[in-house]
Amino acid sequence: MNDKVLIAEDDLRQAEVLRMYLRAEGYEVFVVHDGRAAIDTVRRLRPQLLVLDVMMPKVDGLDVARVLRQETSMPMLMLTARTSEDDLLLGLDLGADDYMTKPYSPRELTARIRTLLRRVQRAAPQEDGVLRAGRITVDPVRHEVRTGGRLVDCTPGEFTVLATMAAEPGRVFTRQQLLERTRGWDTMPTARTIDMYIMNLRKKLEADPRRPKHLTTVHGIGYKMTADPADDTWATPAPAPATDGG
Template identity: 40%
Template sequence: MSEDRAPGSAAGNAAGNAAGNKVLVVDDEPGLAHALAITLRAHGWQVHTAADGAGAIEAVAARHPDVVLLDLGLPDISGLDVITAVRAWSNVPIVVLSARQHGEDKVDALDAGADDYVTKPFAMDELLARLRAAVRRAAAPTDDGEAVVQAGALSIDLARRRVARDGSDVRLTPTEWAMLEVLVRHRGRLVTRHQLLQAVWGPGYTDETHYLRVYSAQLRRKLEDDPAHPRHVVTRPGMGYVFEV
């Protein structure tokens, strides 16, 4: 595990882009990790690096990054195992950066708890935008005047960004919360797939419908008594989703 510090001039010139947010770069290719660190520093990020899965898990616990940029092909343990391990105790946004371009790899990573998936080779501007979006979702401002929404055994506090089921707290990742929040704020009304993708992931992601399948399944596993027959997170085939109270 190591830390890369930005020279004062570069960080100062670019601080407006990332506002000093901390990113943990996990990649076993030294050249790529170094290049990413240089570019991220130039855009105002504080950068820490790890070259393997064990170092990544340790760094998340010790450094408390605002977002993790994670390669799946690590030398000691699978990146999927890293996601699973981190998700056991942390909701830090995780953006996967991988050469694996098969759809099932993306679904496996998202299903394990990743918030986004970028394939190599990649456009740096897009990667930076996805990192910023992941951090925004995790730190989205809330409306303190919003009432708590009751839906059966669920209590959804939109102001404090908390969910309880039968009185017990439910841990949601930033992206799971972002999707649930959009649906709850429009409860009883259809939110189209296009609207949901744009609201949660941004205008460049309106064709990534597999994200919705993965995250709706995750929400149902955490929120529904019978995920196979959901009462609250309801799919309208070919159209979108409705949150029913």
């Protein structure tokens, strides 16, 4: 069955161009032109992905993302004419998985959609519940992290950050999103806390922590995990001491 993609875009011409490109890629495409219709259509059709314009009538795209993220983990790619860093961070914090600023290339947008859908397929839960990203495995039940088969000692905060990112390789997480996941593991959590967790994880997992290839920084936004199953550059260090009291 072809993946269903919903386009929520009030510019009729742009919507039709996207419909043409996505249909040529084999997707089943649906189009709506306001935020209220986007929410209703997602609830009715359960598409595999939503392309969501920020500035739409009735309900704007940010509110659509806020509502839908409480109901579904479906990937959302946000389109915006707003180019300030604060606007982009807000969209990501509300649950968007990716964004493109206008004007954009329909071919690039189609490629981003393919990437998001592949990521969702790769992130499907394993039968044993273990998260796998390249040579790293995260076992939420046993609370264990291994790289190349070797057990790696992680504090509770580090484990939570790593498990969050390993569940969705390739997704960009803002510091605020990671901070929300780790509340309770640090007495005074801040964005700097997340930076510390990432720094410690790089020391434990990267072959060269100064030049990370897997726990990478997306400047101005946050962090993402990149994991190629064929890549052999994860480190296999001896267990390191805890650093956050956990």
